[in-house]
Amino acid sequence: MTERAITASGATRLRIKSAALDLYAAKGLDGVTIRSLTEHANANMAAINYHFGSKDQLTFEIFRDIARKSAQARIAMLDELQAECAAAERTPKIREIIETFVAPYLDENDPRSGVLLAQLIMKHRAGPNAWTEAVVREELDGMALRYIGLLLEAAPHLTSKAVHWRYHLMVGGIVLALSDSASSNRLERLSGKAMAPQDIASKRREIVDFLVAGFGGD
Amino acid sequence: MTERAITASGATRLRIKSAALDLYAAKGLDGVTIRSLTEHANANMAAINYHFGSKDQLTFEIFRDIARKSAQARIAMLDELQAECAAAERTPKIREIIETFVAPYLDENDPRSGVLLAQLIMKHRAGPNAWTEAVVREELDGMALRYIGLLLEAAPHLTSKAVHWRYHLMVGGIVLALSDSASSNRLERLSGKAMAPQDIASKRREIVDFLVAGFGGD
DNA sequence: TTGGAAATGAAACACCTGTTTGAAACGGCT
DNA sequence: AGCCGTTTCAAACAGGTGTTTCATTTCCAA
Numbered sequence: 001m002t003e004r005a006i007t008a009s010g011a012t013r014l015r016i017k018s019a020a021l022d023l024y025a026a027k028g029l030d031g032v033t034i035r036s037l038t039e040h041a042n043a044n045m046a047a048i049n050y051h052f053g054s055k056d057q058l059t060f061e062i063f064r065d066i067a068r069k070s071a072q073a074r075i076a077m078l079d080e081l082q083a084e085c086a087a088a089e090r091t092p093k094i095r096e097i098i099e100t101f102v103a104p105y106l107d108e109n110d111p112r113s114g115v116l117l118a119q120l121i122m123k124h125r126a127g128p129n130a131w132t133e134a135v136v137r138e139e140l141d142g143m144a145l146r147y148i149g150l151l152l153e154a155a156p157h158l159t160s161k162a163v164h165w166r167y168h169l170m171v172g173g174i175v176l177a178l179s180d181s182a183s184s185n186r187l188e189r190l191s192g193k194a195m196a197p198q199d200i201a202s203k204r205r206e207i208v209d210f211l212v213a214g215f216g217g218d
Numbered sequence: 219m220t221e222r223a224i225t226a227s228g229a230t231r232l233r234i235k236s237a238a239l240d241l242y243a244a245k246g247l248d249g250v251t252i253r254s255l256t257e258h259a260n261a262n263m264a265a266i267n268y269h270f271g272s273k274d275q276l277t278f279e280i281f282r283d284i285a286r287k288s289a290q291a292r293i294a295m296l297d298e299l300q301a302e303c304a305a306a307e308r309t310p311k312i313r314e315i316i317e318t319f320v321a322p323y324l325d326e327n328d329p330r331s332g333v334l335l336a337q338l339i340m341k342h343r344a345g346p347n348a349w350t351e352a353v354v355r356e357e358l359d360g361m362a363l364r365y366i367g368l369l370l371e372a373a374p375h376l377t378s379k380a381v382h383w384r385y386h387l388m389v390g391g392i393v394l395a396l397s398d399s400a401s402s403n404r405l406e407r408l409s410g411k412a413m414a415p416q417d418i419a420s421k422r423r424e425i426v427d428f429l430v431a432g433f434g435g436d
Numbered sequence: 437t438t439g440g441a442a443a444t445g446a447a448a449c450a451c452c453t454g455t456t457t458g459a460a461a462c463g464g465c466t
Numbered sequence: 467a468g469c470c471g472t473t474t475c476a477a478a479c480a481g482g483t484g485t486t487t488c489a490t491t492t493c494c495a496a
Contacts, residue, residue: 012443028246028345034484044445049485051443056484118342125397126340127246136335136404144408163394164409165424169337172394173387179343182384186354206383214432230473252454262475267455269473274454437496444491453482461474466467 013051015041020062025112028183029059029123060131063120066113067139070104074143077103078150094154098170101147102211106173106204118178121171154213163215170211177207178180231269233259238280243330246401247277248343257399278349281338284331285357288322292361295321296368313376313430314371316388319365320429323392339389374405381433386428395425 019041023032034055038045054056077100085092105114124132142165152163180187188195196202204213212218237259241250252273258263270276295318297360323332325343362385370381398405399421406413414420430436 015231030345035482043412044443045484046446046486047444087353091322093335120357121427122340122414126337126344128402129485133402136402141404141408144305144404148408158468161409161413162427164405164413165421168395168398168405168430169391169425169428172391174390176339176343176390176393177383177386183344184342184346184351184354186359187386189383190359190366191379194377200299203383206380207387210381210387210432214428214433216431253452262473263454264475265454265473272454382439438489439495439496440486441495442472442491442493446487447487447489449484449486451482451485459475459477460473464469466469 012041012043012047016043016048016051016058020058021112021116024059024119025060025115029119049169055133060135063131065133066140067120070113070117071143073104075099075146078146082200085200091153092150092152092154093218095208095218097147097150097154098208098211098215102171102174102208105178106200106207108200111200114178114183115175118175118182121175122179130150151215153179157216166215168208170214173211174207177203230259230261230265234261234266234269234276235280235324236313238276239334240247241279242280242337243301243333243400244329247337274349278353279350282353282357285333285353287339288331288335290359291322291362292318296364309331310368310369311355311436312369312433313426313436315372316369316426316429316433319388320422321394322425323396324418324425326418329418332396335401336393339393340397371434375434390431395421414432 015039018036020032023037023040034045034048038047041047041171043070048058052061078097081092081100105117107113118133121174122131123129124136144160148163151162151167152158155163158166177187233324234255237255238250241255242260245254252263252266256265259265266273266276269278295313299310299314299318313365322334324329326377338350338353366381366385368378370378373381375386395405
């Protein structure tokens, strides 16, 4: 009884989700209306409420998935890193930790996710919400605590308070750096067009180098 | 002919501006309606269009003033710093430069301005606007270039590209750290209530220390 | 083939936004 | 006092938002 429902409804459901990812990445969290959304998805307005219950619920699902995917990717990388370190009887280095943290924001194969992740966090800061709160608490907080613990080990010269602060400063730096290339491109403007913002590899290098230095070296 | 107009209109004009500062700082850029605004200002809805032309124009004036004030404060501090350094025949240190940059965000006498400044920048990144663009370009870009130049001198081990990047990462870190204490208080939650977010002095110290380290030491 | 649930579509709905209107009240000046 | 430009006020307005309605179509199973 549910099988046909799944396959049949799956079509427009997926079309809507896909269009939502595109539009949110392009126009930002406040620039997408239900009308523009259904137009890009070749669907009817009512389809959103029919398939998702409400626009808020759709948005929640979208960003919960993005956040969960990024958290899982980081957890996998951290597991691998810690296994490696356990074998070599050493603790992870600051640079290694930070590289796993930055990775989901700068995935060459999926640049959209990094932008969306940044938008989620900015939205949660600029005007928190029932669903931003839920996404951050349920998908991101645990991962953040793991990073803070690891960084605390890797940077024994820093107090716990300092590591907490620097974790948050790190997130902020990444998020706003990401959003810059996504919209206003202030970095390119101020540097006199000398910067190539599309070069993800060098972008990652600059960001990681700064953050590693911020935590007190490699 | 203008005198009485100025004094008479000045009253509600100022009341509206003051209420706007309060509400924008408390509710964020997207949480203030013309109705809540005039209610808090004991004014009529039409007063906003009568005195400011439009809600957008009012918002523009508010944030242009905030941005201008912060830029002027920083310019004054930089002038003093550079005069001091010229007398001592040395160049400004990274820490000295960054302390002037952070200062307007963490003014004990006016904590509202820091929050508003952070909101302006987040809004400009999350969803740029005609007036955010104008404020950033006209009030902030020149100051940013001066900082980048100074930091380039103070951190000769960094390339120009690196300094540009780190300047933007610095802004991002400050802005999101500021917005955290303003709304979601994630730092306090994750640290198990061990952090005292109201202690501005130690907050400034943590931020500056991280940024100084990020630029490669003192 | 046919019955009935699932899905779609066009239109209307209710709500909230910023803006405008036109009349009333105010306040200084002659 | 009487005038007139300035300012205030309540109400209505226009535009956009998400949601709902209900008739229609689609599609699978009996």
